[in-house]
Amino acid sequence: MKKLLLLSTGGTIASVASDSGLIPRESGEGLIKMLGQLPYEIEVRDILQLDSSNIQPEEWKFIAKQIYDLRKNYDGIVVSHGTDTMAYTASMLSFMLQGIDLPVVLTGSQVPINVVLSDAPDNLRLAFAAAATCHPGIYLAFSEKVMLGCRSVKVRTTNFDAFESVNVPPVATVTSDGLVFESQQLNFPHANQCTLNTEIDPHVSLVKLFPGFDPKLLFAMVEMGCKGIVIEGYGLGGMNYIRRNMVGAIGELIKNGIPVIATSQCLYERSDLTKYEVGREALLKGAISAHDMTSESTITKLMWALGQKMNVHQVADFFKHNIVGEVSL
Structure with a gap:
């Protein structure tokens, strides 16, 4: 029993x-x-x-x-x-x-x-x-x-x-x-080697992009102590750069050491910043793709990464790895 x-x-x-x-x-x-x-x-x-x-x-x-x-x-x-x-x-x-x-x-x-x-x-x-x-x-x-x-x-x-x-x-x-x-349950390579690591940094933000969003608000968040931002972009993760230049704002944030994670407002499938110009521009500026992660998993993964004192480049690398089954790569 x-x-x-x-x-x-x-x-x-x-x-x-x-x-x-x-x-x-x-x-x-x-x-x-x-x-x-x-x-x-x-x-x-x-x-x-x-x-x-x-x-x-x-x-x-x-x-x-x-x-x-x-x-x-x-x-x-x-x-x-x-x-x-x-x-x-x-x-x-x-x-x-x-x-x-x-x-x-x-x-x-x-x-x-x-x-x-x-x-x-x-x-x-x-x-x-x-x-x-x-x-x-x-x-x-x-x-x-x-x-x-x-x-x-x-x-x-x-x-x-x-x-x-x-x-x-x-x-x-x-x-x-x-x-x-299912025919195959996930087996994680480090199972049975459990570690407790509760160091997180909750000073992050989750932003849903909408037409007319002012990117200056992102800098205001940073001034108030925000250390990382997840942006739910359009479709595959696209972001506008005409008039209200979200792409340019992301570039400035990345230069200042603030990781920006790009995900999709669509619940299913994935973000793919490589397909459209509006995604590629964000990718070139340093935006980090969440791929097919949920917003809940994306924001908690970012909190945990920042709690480990990762810098923006280390966070970008961390998001390229499947840690607990949270992403398909």
Whole structure:
């Protein structure tokens, strides 16, 4: 019988009604009681009790350390978490816990577990099954899919099918045959050599480009302490240089040691700065391509890179490497 750990952090799954709206109050033990009998030995620790909108870098570090310190006692770990920032947490844990030596599975729900038709029980059962059977790694389990954490994105606000695996298939799906895995699960070369590295720099910005955006705002961000910028450009990552010269601004920022990562506003497929002139100009100025990474993974990878004191050239090189399955190169 696999020995699993549930780390409860709050979120909708653990929420109850109050005069001020839904608020996390249910304990991890309370979540387990709603599931009935499971074929695992499960221990529970309540480590946070927060709406995920309030989960920030300080909480990422705390959750990562809890996982790192406790992992040797279990075969797998499930983290119950609010859905709104779960993809950011899953991505950041992937970088903070490189080489993780057991499956860590984040899950939550769109409806509190104490509601009759909640999706919480099925999501929790799926997460425990994934924690008992997946290869080591950071995952997100939701609505009959197990996804790599750094490829997961929340795409719906109320529908039970809230998350999708972007640009790679899910690791596993639920069918009448049970949990069915892809023919090949990812095996990372440094698995079983887990290191905890929570040094990050959250002084970054994520900008969605739109017609009329004034590039002077990028310099204002830098004056206020921003040390790296992710820009969601058009299509394959194109940026304007007529009148409001985004491309020129990127060149100036790069010269001043501020890494600029170019990604696409389109959720699927990739950024490719080599195809159109508007992308090539940005590439020539030093813009760093995010390729097919999610915005959540891009911004957390940048935070982690800057936390390692990488300069702009080292960040550019770092983004040319697939570290935890976050990018296809």
